[in-house]
Amino acid sequence: MTNTTGELQIDGVTKRFGPLKAIDRVTLRIPAGRFVTLLGPSGCGKTTLLRMIAGFYEPDEGAISLDGTRIDHLPPHQRSTAMVFQDYALFPHMTVRENIGYGLRLANVSRAEIERRVDTILDFMGLNGLGDRWPNQLSGGQQQRVALARALIIEPKVLLLDEPLSNLDANFRERMRWELRSLQQRLKITFLYVTHDQSEALAMSDWVAVMNAGRVEQWGTPREIYHAPRGAFVATFIGTANLREVRVMRRENGQAVIALAEHTISVPVSDSSSLGDKALLCVRPELITISRACQDESRVNLRGRVIRYAFLGHITRYWVEAAGEEWIIDQPDQGPSEQPYEGDVTLSFLPQQAHLITEA
Ligand SMILES: Nc1ncnc2c1ncn2[C@@H]1O[C@H](COP(=O)(O)OP(=O)(O)OP(=O)(O)O)[C@@H](O)[C@H]1O
Ligand SMILES: [Mg+2]
Incomplete structure (x- = not known):
């Protein structure tokens, strides 16, 4: 895993649901190896944009490229992206080990190799000893780490995270912010993080894209968007x-x-x-x-x-x-x-x- 790859380019992307433009001509360059956050109010299109990058929705217009190659027509598992969902979406009928190894089984990796990589990532994520448990035997924070491990084991270039902390209580949320931030800094892969929580965005990100009604209102560092908002929306949404x-x-x-x-x-x-x-x-x-x-x-x-x-x-x-x-x-x-x-x-x-x- 290096930080020389993982640059996402989103070019004029539009997504309609019937008459609604959920995403309206969004253009963004997400630099490689950075922690980037999509920040905006409920319904502004954050999940829709993330799902298009992951391959769960196809854009109506525009292009999405990763390291210069178009990916918007590829199936999800061929994109070098992985997504962590808001509710973690762990498979309840699989153990922690099976959940984490799932992506590798799909890719026909040998059994021995899967075992080895699952062990490594259990250790890396501080989940030692939990491999044989079922998801319902884990705390919220442990489930969250299993969901992260399941996404990271395929060694994606870009990790997409959709409000992964919203189910956690306030104190634990604050601690997980630092865990996620330091995880990104250790792995040096691109994190594209979605939240409607401005303090989370300011605390964790290298770059923030502030979204409203399907559009990107401003792109900047946390300090820029806070102290130099481009419009009244950004000024009042952030602080x-x-x-x-x-x-x-x-x-x-x-x-x-x-x-x-x-x-x-x-x-x-x-x-x-x-x-x-x-x-x-x-x-x-x-x-x-x-x-x-x-x-x-x-x-x-x-x-x-x-x-x-x-x-x-x-x-x-x-x-x-x-x-x-x-x-x-x-x-x-x-x-x-x-x-x-x-x-x-x-x-x-x-x-x-x-x-x-x-x-x-
Ligand atoms: N599958 C769908 N069919 C129809 N409309 C949809 C669909 N998915 C999303 N929408 C609509 O598109 C808009 C953007 O939704 P989206 O889920 O991307 O918002 P969001 O920014 O992730 O909001 P939240 O913070 O509440 O998760 C909303 O108006 C939503 O109702
Ligand atoms: Mg959402």
Whole structure:
């Protein structure tokens, strides 16, 4: 298993179910040997896209290639891909060993060779001693590892994972995130992971494709999609965003000069070519400071009034009315004696930490 192969190219792929376009002209290049996540709300087409890559659905239009070779007309077992399903889909009438060896039996690998490879992967996945159990004698996490072992034993170039953690409880889920991430880093094969959970996507991925209604809205690193969302959908689907419609007055040296309430401020723009008269200013709640007095002039200061707040343990979340709109601010908590802000306050943020969405 090396990381020089396993690059997926999806070119203008469309999939219809009757009148519904479940996938609408999706083009994506999934780099080899990376952990890539398809992130989007329920029904946006994530499973449909994964199933087309695995070979369980055929695209109506477009092409899917692996390392430069078209695979969209090949049967699933000839694609060098393997899929882990949300409910694991273990065969209940087969033992763990038989489940894991299944793909090799289909490929007519000799009995001795199957035994050897099943032993190796049982060991690799930390499943020693469980080979003769039935699936219903395993915990959820063990079943999940058997499902992974069954997929990995065929040595796929691309492993497709459809929400594999959604059946696990919160604590175990968090641990499995790191297990999957480190598994990918050990194997160095391409992982294409599907989830609707943004924190999972941010925590695990090298790259994220944010999907909505059958289309890819944005491709980027976790930090890019969080801090530089391309549109209002991505900004609000990933985390919480204060979005403000602003007037663009002029642009200069990669900056846009905008009007926000009575302030004129300069914010960075990555793509000034798409900049019109109006734009959306996106300020994340944790980048705003709340205080009693104005902060220094390098910051944008807005006078406001606390509407309500909620103590959430590690932070206090405030809702503040300022400049005629409601703002959400997250302040890290300072310990047991902290007094929350009430009444009149000042909000401030650094303009260079704000992000301008130009497609407003
Ligand atoms: N076999 C099918 N026949 C008809 N419609 C389908 C079929 N499979 C999926 N769809 C529809 O296509 C759209 C995309 O479905 P898909 O299962 O890909 O969404 P998803 O992003 O995986 O959602 P979830 O997060 O809920 O799993 C949905 O509107 C769904 O109802
Ligand atoms: Mg799905």
